[in-house]
Amino acid sequence: MPEKKSVGGQSVTRKNYTPASKAKCVRQEVAGARQAAGARAPGIAPALLGRWQRT
Template sequence: MTEKLNPGGLSATRKKYTFAFKAKCVRQVAAGARQSDVARAQGISPALLGRWQRPSKAGASCAQ
């Protein structure tokens, strides 16, 4: 089965993550785990995890 691709070559659907999942990942890094290790274990990009961390560093929530 083939996946439909948009003109940019990316899949047509985006994966959505719950607030609880994002918060859990950010808490693991805040507790001392390496960002790359947490990202790899959860199957996400380290850059995505970094974006989730930015609001928490400023004192806001990571909900989008």
């Protein structure tokens, strides 16, 4: 995947999450943790966690 350039000229790349780390975050949310709290711990957006749950 090509790197993106930010305003400051620094290169920015997308984070890649392993299937195991995705499953761990989803399990925490299903176990009763709030979606926003479960997403903040690994530094992901709550909307991304929601997408992982739907897949």
